Amino acid sequence: MYFKRDDLYTPFGAGGVNGGKLRQCMLLVEAALGREPGTKGVITYCSLHSPQGPITAATARHYGLPCVVAYGGASDMSVATGSMPRLAMSYGAGVQVIAKSGRHNVLKQRAEALAEARGLFVVQYGINLDDYGEVLLSAVAEQVQNIPDELDDLYITCGSGITASGVIVGIERYGKAVKNIHLISTAYDRREKVRATLRRYGVERPFQYHDLFHTPGFVYEKQQKMRVGGVKLHPQYEAKSMKYLLEHDLNRRNALFWIVGAEPRER
Incomplete structure (x- = not known):
């Protein structure tokens, strides 16, 4: 992976x-x-x-x-x-x-x-880039350039949907052959928000949506501790998504897990 x-x-x-x-x-x-x-x-x-x-x-x-x-x-x-x-x-x-x-x-x-x-x-919430499309492309979509050219599955945590939208735009823009894109939601349903953003950039790309947010027992404020391959995942976001991925036995071969950020420490 x-x-x-x-x-x-x-x-x-x-x-x-x-x-x-x-x-x-x-x-x-x-x-x-x-x-x-x-x-x-x-x-x-x-x-x-x-x-x-x-x-x-x-x-x-x-x-x-x-x-x-x-x-x-x-x-x-x-x-x-x-x-x-x-x-x-x-x-x-x-x-x-x-x-x-x-x-x-x-x-x-x-x-x-x-x-x-x-x-x-x-x-705005989620560092919303609705009025700054050039930032969405330069800050997010361009980051797709160095991922493998061919993947079976790509997993990304979806909160506000901004990063997820930019990644999908980047996949199309840079011709990455990704068979399945998975959004693992840790917030309210952003599917229509993501689709609307994709349409703005002429992208019609299907994705699979996993509603972790409404899973019984899910609590946004509760932290999940997890390390994978020596990488400490953010306890509020990616750690929960990875736990979901493992518990549901989603494909991990020729797959990519997108880490948006790590938990910052108090100074």
Whole structure:
């Protein structure tokens, strides 16, 4: 079995924030500064357990911008003691609880209101690249170039669907002969989101969808520890996908497992 090691993208040093989502965020903020030169800072909203907060904070610090990481449905104590909020603060972010609810639509609305009032650029849930197609291609699709030319199966964890979409676009763009593409979902159903993104790039590619999120006993907040071949998989995402793959005896010969990122350590 092959592994795509996007977790080895570590521009701020080993053990810090890393991976494909960091690459997306870096290129997104760079592109936004070019389009919106009046940007005074960056704001993002996410789960307490998500690495998106520290990823955005590290990116903002790199570009010399202030950063707000917004949470909802959390107490001040849980924010102050949570590993991801603490890591975001160590990168210089201001951390705020902006809503009583942690629902995505509520947080998005509150974050956008703060952004408009303060002149901030919003890094959306999942580091959404809907309005920045060139970033989707350069940050994700191009990473397909060095995978094997012929594979029977490719597995990728699907959260927001952004990375999964970019990988599929890359497979078509670079002519990779992949028989079966598997999305293993650790969030709400993103199939239509992925298909809509593919259509934007003229890609009509079927994929198999594995709904891990609604499997009995699945809890997003619960971590899964796993090492494969000496590689420590992210306990929130890839470790759960790999466990699913093994438990369901999915094909592992001439197959590739895409590692989006590794769990960053507190600084």
